[in-house]
Amino acid sequence: xxxxxxxxxxxxxxxxxxxxxxxxxxxxxxxxxxxxxxxxxxxxxxxxxxxxxxxxxxxxxxxxxxxxxxxxxxxxxxxxxxxxxxxxxxxxxxxxxxxxxxxxxxxxxxxxxxxxxxxxxxxxxxxxxxxxxxxxxxxxxxxxxxxxxxxxxxxxxxxxxxxxxxxxxxxxxxxxxxxxxxxxxxxxxxxxxxxxxxxxxxxxxxxxxxx
Numbered sequence: 001x002x003x004x005x006x007x008x009x010x011x012x013x014x015x016x017x018x019x020x021x022x023x024x025x026x027x028x029x030x031x032x033x034x035x036x037x038x039x040x041x042x043x044x045x046x047x048x049x050x051x052x053x054x055x056x057x058x059x060x061x062x063x064x065x066x067x068x069x070x071x072x073x074x075x076x077x078x079x080x081x082x083x084x085x086x087x088x089x090x091x092x093x094x095x096x097x098x099x100x101x102x103x104x105x106x107x108x109x110x111x112x113x114x115x116x117x118x119x120x121x122x123x124x125x126x127x128x129x130x131x132x133x134x135x136x137x138x139x140x141x142x143x144x145x146x147x148x149x150x151x152x153x154x155x156x157x158x159x160x161x162x163x164x165x166x167x168x169x170x171x172x173x174x175x176x177x178x179x180x181x182x183x184x185x186x187x188x189x190x191x192x193x194x195x196x197x198x199x200x201x202x203x204x205x206x207x208x209x210x211x
Contacts, residue, residue: 009050013077015040016050020070032063082107084145085173088160089152090115090130093175097149098125108147112139133160140167147171154178 019039023031033044040047051057054076057069074080085103087094090113097103098110113130123130131139148164150157150172157176162183164172171188174180180189 005053009053012042012050013073016047017070017073017077017079020066020073023066024070028066030063030065036064079107082109083147084143085110085147085149086112086114086136086139086145087149087151088114088133088136088164089150089175090117090120090125091151094149094151095125097151098128101126110149111143111145114139136163137167140164140169145169147173149173149175151175158182 016036019036023039033047036047037044048056051069054072057064057072085108087097087110090098094113094115098113103110110128113125113128114133114136115130116133118132120130121132146169148161148169148171150161152160154176157174157178158181161172161174161180165182165184165187170186172180172182172190174189174191175194177193177195179191182189
């Protein structure tokens with residue numbers, strides 16, 4: 001088993017990747033931890049500690065090679081491989097995910113959407129077919145699926161999630177407003193509760209107004 005990395009560090013890695021990508025677009029070839037600190041609003045010490053979890057990547061007196069660090073963080077995040085995604089729930093949120101082309105640039109390919117609404121049968125979203133839920137099992141068996149995104153009402157989320165687990169899917173991107181109760185506790189779940197984020201924003205807004 002490899003070294004256990006804290007979730008706080010892991011949450012910062014996509015930010016590093018995003019900022020380094022912006023630096024590459026600006027033609028920046030190298031950057032110090034202090035300069036990266038100013039851009040990311042994270043202390044230079046924290047940046048060094050974070051990256052040391054994965055080997056460091058910097059050189060004393062030189063800093064970081066931006067392209068090399070960008071590529072290495074991409075590998076850490078698994079972005080050198082393509083990940084096929086299916087979306088369960090082809091309503092507004094599911095279709096919005098399908099329409100977000102930047103996922104593909106990162107190697108995340110949405111290859112199918114599923115729903116129970118017969119009015120959506122035979123339609124597609126940006127070339128991605130919308131299928132009925134009864135077609136899910138056959139599709140998963142015949143395709144390599146890495147991630148399933150749940151964008152359906154919370155009432156059916158547990159049932160669908162456990163069906164996906166039985167079909168061999170080991171990663172779930174959960175937008176359903178419920179904490180999933182899965183039969184296999186080794187399945188990786190990333191919960192995205194949009195209303196939680198909005199409530200946090202509301203709290204910070206109120207606190208800011210009170211200061």
